[in-house]
Amino acid sequence: MIDILKEIILDFQESELQTGVPRLIPVSSVPGKATVCIGVRRSGKSTFMFQIIKSILDAGFSRQNILYMNFFDDRLHMLQYDNLGLILEAYFSLFPEKKNTEKVYCFFDEIQVIQGWEPFVDRVMRTEKCDVYITGSSAQMLSREIATQMRGRALSWEIFPFSFREFLDFKGIESDSPLSTKRRLTIQKEFGEYWETGGFPEVASVERMLRIKIHQEYWGAMLFRDLVERHDISHPRAITDLAHWLVDNIGSLYSINNLTGYLKSLGHKAPKSAVSDYLKWFEDAYVLFTVRIFDASLSRANTNPKKIYCIDHALVTSISSGILLNAGHLLENLVFIALRRITPDIFYYKTKTGREVDFIAGRQGESRMIVQVCESMANPETRKRETTALIEGMTELNLSQGTIVTRNEEEQIEVESGIINVLPVWRFLLNFYMKVSVSGCF
Incomplete structure (x- = not known):
């Protein structure tokens, strides 16, 4: 395993950084805390990590001071929480002169695939001279797991798909005020494209049918990898049927009772408690978001109907049936x-x-x-x-x-x-x- 880890570390040392378009997310690292970037899959978290790495290199640090590990790499399938320490062992066997003398920048991409990873990161933060950066695709990884395992040693930042401003940067269009008439007309025209394509970086500027296909593949991965597999759901059809109903009703009111009744009408035996869990898991994965009524009483806010929204308006158009959807809801x-x-x-x-x-x-x-x-x-x-x-x-x-x-x-x-x-x-x-x-x- 050590040899494989060395190979992965050296592969990154020799690779060209694909930094993409600079994101307008001014993440700040804090001494003694891991910097955690979280968001929906394919929102550009890994590319954003490369942008941070580039800024470190531009500041004069050596490429050898960067330890990058992508836990989606299939060569790491044998890595478990109890042997994560082999990563540092492999790194310092390659660069022993850096041990306790130079700061090492550790980037752990999609580390949530290793169950029980938190104590390893906590130990690295306590025992090594390093800064730690982490990405993950589940909000649950932050809100509960980091809170209990890392004991105040992490600061988290959310990564969303491109904003309209970032989309304009991607297209090479300046958008700072004040705007000339020509630039305003250009921005209005580009908004029309943003309205069609949405914010996922990979689908920007691709033709419509390919964009729909990519969106649908994203949707399948979100449902099955971030929900069904993560939560070990034994009857995945119920959660996929619920997700499709919610996407068809973006911006509309719902209640747990009517969602439970809908699933029952399809033959699913999902109790209200399960439906509540599904909704929470959608939000954990940054796929669908619930909005409650504004009320000083939390109990009244929870019992009133709620609204549902999706991570990306164009994703909605690619996966919904279109029967109930309208432009007002997308807006x-x-x-x-x-x-x-x-x-x-x-x-x-x-x-x-x-x-x-x-x-x-x-x-x-x-x-x-x-x-x-x-x-x-x-x-x-x-x-x-x-x-x-x-x-x-x-x-x-x-x-x-x-x-x-x-x-x-x-x-x-x-x-x-x-x-x-x-x-x-x-x-x-x-x-x-x-x-x-x-x-x-x-």
Whole structure:
């Protein structure tokens, strides 16, 4: 095994770094803590690791000071939690002069495939002169496992598929304000492509049929590798049927009771407790996200119907039946993911008169946003409905600014409670430049 590990280490030393497009995720390492990058599979976590490695090399460090290990490498199939120490043994047998004298940068890619990996990383952090970087495809790996095993020695950062700003960088288009007329028209045109392709890096600029095929392969891997295999689900058909129903109903309300009834109608014997677990596992894997109603009472928030959103709006179009899906729901999904990049605290809101506001995002204070999503406000009745709900929400929550995201319209509306900014979605998305989503410090 030592010889295989040496071979893998040396293979990386001689390989060319594929760094792709720089991501707008200003991850900062903290002394004494592992830097953990987490997100849905194929969102670019490994490439982002290579970008961090390049920045270390650009700072003048030797390539030999980098220890990189991808745990999806099939040559590591014999590696288990009780012999992970062989990785360091192999590395220091190649570079003994670095032991306890030079800082070593350890990159462990998709380490969650080794069950019980946390004590190994904890020991490395305590006993070696090193910085540790980790990627993983399951939020559960962070929220419960790191919290208990690494005892405060990790800081985690979320990696999402390309934002619109990153998509523009990928296309080589500058998007800094102020915009000239030509650049604005170019950005609007490129948004049309982003609307079709979504944010997964691999499908950017590929033709439609190939994109759909790749999306569908992603979907299968998410369901079976991140859910069925990880949680040892004995009846995978129930969870796949549930996932497809949720994708067909993006942006719609659901309850545990109606989901359980739906699965029962298909012949699945999934109790409500199992359905609750499935929903939690979808979110663990960054595939589907649940949004609760905004309520000071957690019990009321949990008993009220919830909404469902997907990691990528274009993924939805590639895997849904299309029967119930509409452009308004896709736009709502796109806005949700933009908000989710900067905060996990997202709710929908019901005013005292029963009107619904799509999103309340952020914690109490100046940073809280109230956002309504409306494909078009051209219809006077639609305009009145959307603005009235938002005004009521702003007043009840004591917020002086609200936002309505549309496909194309832009204006500013002065109301008694403050200002409503009506923004086209492309401009709304650009407003999230350089904001970072921190999933937690454990």
